[in-house]
Amino acid sequence: MDFTRLHRLRNGLTGLAFLSFATATCAGPRVDFNREVRPLLSDTCFACHGPDAGKVKGGLRLDRREDALRPAKSGHIAIVPGKPDESELVRRLSTTDPDDAMPPAESHKTLTEVQKSMLRRWITEGAEYRGHWAYQIPERPVAPAGPAGIDFLVQRPLQGTGVSPAPEADRRTLLRRLHLDLTGLPPSPVEVAAFEQDASPDAYERRVDRLLASPRYGERMAIGWLDVVRFADTIGYHSDTPRNVWPYRDYVIRSFNRNTPFDRFTREQLAGDLLPAPSQEQLVASGFNRLLLTTEEGGAQAKDYEARYLTDRVRAVGSIWLGQTIGCAQCHDHKFDPITARDFYSMGAFFADVSEAIVGAREPGMLIPNEDQAPTLARHEVAVNALQREFEGPHAELTEAFQSWQREQIESLDGDAGWTTWAPAAATASEGTTLTVREDRSVLASGKKPERDTYQLRFTNQWSALAGLQIEGLPDDSLPSKGPGRAGNGNFVLTEVLAHIEPAAGESRPLRFTESRASIEQTLHVEKNPYGRWSAASAIDADVRGESAGWAILPETGRQHSLRLGLDGASKLSTGDTLVVELRQRHGDHHTLGRFRIAVATNASAVTAPIRRPPPAEIVAILRVPPGDREESQRDKLFRHYREQAPELAALREQLATARKARADFEATVARSLVTVRADPPRTVRILPRGNWMIETGTEVAPALPGYLAPVRGDADHRLSRLDLADWIVSPGNPLTTRVVVNRFWRQFFGMGLSKVIDDFGAQGEAPPNQELLDWLACEFRDGGWDVKHLVRLMVLSATYRQDSRASRELLARDPENRLLARQGRWRIEAELVRDTALTVSGLLIPQIGGPSAKPYQPAGYWENLNFPVRNYDASADAGQYRRGLYTWWQRSYVHPSFLAFDAPTREECAAERSRSNIPQQALVLLNDPSYVEAARTFAARILTEAPDSDDGRLSWAWRQMVARNPTPEELATTRDLLEKHRGEFRADPGAAARLLKIGASPAPPGLDPATLAAWTNVARALLNLHETITRS
């Protein structure tokens, strides 16, 4: 076996395939347990002979050396160090007896001969186990400081392999790469030219530092973080309704921009609310705990979803910080890693204090005023509080008045002075409603429920004169929202009241109403009523305000209200006359009276007396208790009720109401965000056997760190908090987080992680082929104060980063995945960056940072399968249409289709990496999505106004804008052909040109020839669609 081949094996390249050429007996370096043995045992044996104590077969565990060396149930010893021929494992691997052969056929796992001989050799060498690589604290390998450390560790394994690093990329490629990686936006041709001509030795470094200082850097870095924390604008399950959470996104952008140390970034998100005197921003950060999927579905069971939320959060911690698939231990101990079900639920218990509705709408969230708004909000707060304090003061001066108010109230408990209730002799409804006169003289509507109705009530007169008529609406349990109306919300609209006298003999004559007053006049929903209120007056206006306007009472449904009408002096009556009252309710939508009562007054003073607002039932009950027998709390309640209507306090009440309304109006303009509010006591967390939430007999657990990673904490009397969890995650004693985070950043700048399984650093993950490099970076990150910009700077300043991305055929065949890092990677840019590139080149981009999510055009009907409520997508007008991709509204169940086509995750689960697919939908988006057609047209206008005045000059200019280079003569000719052909066609069909130019909200600039602009638009479309345009190389 030649050395290079072996060396490649040692570095775990594409693995054991290379070995098939090797002879197994050759002398060479010892077998590496972590790189070669453990992954193989894990994948092929651990499912039955691993950490899941409940599933161990034959009494044999192979994940721990002491167990593997003990006799199993069969009496045989699986591994006898140094003696492969006595090791049962070796025999089982090579036997042809199907009953004994391992792995068993039903596992569909097989070992190659090479793998078998490797295991044999490992046993011969003493079968040494070593702790799983990722669970050992990283130690700093010796390497030069700074970016050179990366290059040293990358190049050392290349020595003697015949592979050498690629040369540095050309300047325009390098700058475009750097811009896309650090800011997500392509460089301008001016920047490219300047860099190409800058001969100073620090030309590159200065550009790195400038881009790191750009606010665009935070936007760029946020994308990956928002994926991994599953940030989205909607709740996810079922109705997938919106929630307020975008300030969290802006917090992430700001944190990257100001280079918040990653340990603080971690603490703020997991436990911002538990920090001493947390700032508004730290509370916004704690919104992290609210980012999971939630439901509002009717019929969802709280216990079920409580369990779902717990597992979601544990999976998140596993993905984001630990690179552990802890989620697997929800139902059983982990199959491959030493994670127990107890570890799982103990981790979940950290989040049992997150206050939230388990099933139901999220709360609006905390007010998040910006710097301009904060002082104003504070002023409103002070004003309201001062008035509130004054209003709630003891008010000794009102003692007398309070006493007399109580006396009046008690006297009038059983009816208003001067008014007499009157039962109709007959009550009929024109539209078929059943009206029943009850013992208390009230009339109850039931049965058929027409949209509109008119009630006619006939009374046998017993008075000589009438001064007034009262219509009381009364609550009743049989009515929707307890009435008094029959509309769903308990409201009614009394559109007109008419009355006339039918004398025993002679002509009937109408009664005339002179005035009207009511205990309340509705001012809600006045959009349907041009008069601003549903007034008493409109009930006697002969419908001059329109037939559908009348008296209504929202929001005070469910209680008694009355309308009083004064009659002119002409209403002389005789005994035996019939009084007919007609109640018209022509508003529609079932706004009819459900229960009501008529009363009459014979004395004009009763008509003009103030209308008493009948107190609520609770106050009535207190009033009925003799004053001396009332409890303190009852007296208190009574006074508070009095306070709300004491005429002496009217001015103060008015002031307070005004101040509150001003505050509410202002608050409506302020952003809100879900944050973590601590619940005390926390929810009880139990181990759920087999993950089944219906079994409530599992052991109760308290928050605890994973037993296999952290020593048990001695402070048993102290319940560990989310802050303790965060502190441990970023402590030097945790071997995982630095590596996991560094690995993810590495992927952003090199295309693949140093360990390519980004979210699993357990036994089933990949031991990094170049672990020294990963560990060196992890130590650099940890020891340098979790400084993200420092880490990024190291990476992009390295010669490794600056290499050309092209690979020779030979290198491509030898190292297809670029694990050797002897070149840069090339890949299609993320969905957000595809959009950003088009907006930048076209000049449409609105550079505003942060703010509510934006809604770019979306195909009509895309949300048709959303419901509760039915959703319409209203595309943003103006600026919102041209925001960077990361601000796009993230609807979890229907992510914007142009994003979905380019592999944007739904963010239902934590997504540590995105796939990079190449599918026809991407072509359809770039060719036909109006956002890209509009960008192309706007770009075309730029070409025609900013570029030199010749076809070729313009074409070259356009190429430089799009891909930062001049076209080749061949490329120039290809685009020129398209231009000329389409210019001719659009000249022949100006209508078509006009239609094309109309696409998009922004107007086409005047003064340009439409046919020319349309032809250039198609050229621009072609350039926007280039593979090179959407590729970072």
Added chain:
Amino acid sequence: MTIPEEFRQSLRQQQTRRVFLGRASQGVGALALASLLRPDVLSAAAAAPDRWPGVVTPFHVPPRAKRVIWLTMAGGPSHLETFDPKPKLAEMHGQPMPDSFTRGKQIAQLQGQKLTCFGPQLKFQRFGSSGVEICELFQHLGSVADEICWVRSMTSEAINHDPAHMFMNTGSQIAGRPSMGSWLVYGLGTDAQALPGFVVLTSLGRGGQNQPIAARQWAPGFLPSRFQGVHLRGRGEPVLYLETPDGVTRSQQRDVVETVNRLNAQHDAVVDDPEIATRIAQYEMAFQMQASVPELMEVSSEPKSILDLYGCQPGDGSFASNCLLARRLAERGVRFIQLYHKDWDHHGGVKQGVEFKAQEVDRACMALITDLKQRDLLRDTLVVWAGEFGRTPMSQGGDGRDHHNAGFTIWMCGGGVRSGTVYGATDELGYAAVDNPLDVHDLHATMLQLLGIDHTRLSVKFQGLDARLTGIAGRVVPGLMAG
């Protein structure tokens, strides 16, 4: 997420081959594109370069079905008013539901309420030589009853719509797992040209019980995006972004695509990037779809006899129209066709609700079966009719039924299914599956088996696990398969 290694390898092999071919023929892209105007040349040259062959080669077991048409009755149909007669429940109507049936079971909206037996609201009738007893409203379906395997012992773990659909489609209640259609295209590839291998159609019934359906129901989960289901929409563009921009002719669109592909090929000569060949193939595919999808949707080209058989009008967006489209998709080699018909969520008014549904689906289902059969497609097309769960034998609000997952009915036919049989049974009140209970994993395992796949062998590494459609469960049920 890890893109499966075998996928990467296979892609690499393809790309290497393609790059080679591209060089040899001076740009296979341009050649193929030119052939767009001559479909005979096209099919061989253009579609081949990016054809995903599937990872199941050869088949694990002899396949009996090539494709699936899954009729999802969204909302949860009442088995008690459709296909599971329960005279005992009628007798018990109005009486308390015996506690022995419901103790310790999941209940949705009826949590904590008094549980009362609610007798079947519709009459049942025997059909076919098998004499299966189903609701008399399903006369058309009854006429083909002997083609069908009625599974009266279906169960699910989920009891709310969203997780229940996820479970039925992906075998998991956690978002992010591939749907069955994605698994199948990943496993078997597709025979469709210029059409996606996994297609979804939706329709809404008259009752308006419009439960939301999330796009995750046809998402590829941790499989690459190319395996996602594509929603063919009844209104607007049938496929998102399918239509060429207003003012641009089809020939101009072809010019643009051709220019893009030519420029990409020219660039490839400089950078030698295998992704470029794929990109060129995808642009060809996209351009072809701009023609092939509208052609597919052109139902009015069907003879009147066929439209009458289904009982639909072209462009009416009905379930019947979607059934006809399903047949057209099946003819074109699409692997997995899933129809969602909504409005089965009858918490109230279950009688009228099912009457409406029967009118909407009865004839259409019969027509689909009949039409597939007369084209000799039923043999290798596996048709499944299933809700995400069933409904309670207990009353909700006096005239409706709540969600129910302990026992309900689905049916299957074609594609190697044992026809003219009833499989399994619920208890005498229709509450729990007691005879041969079938869970979702079993259903999936059996369906995969009929498609030539051993469900334990179609797996992808995800978060360290060999993730499968059937998780760690599932058993192939011989009783569902033709002998």
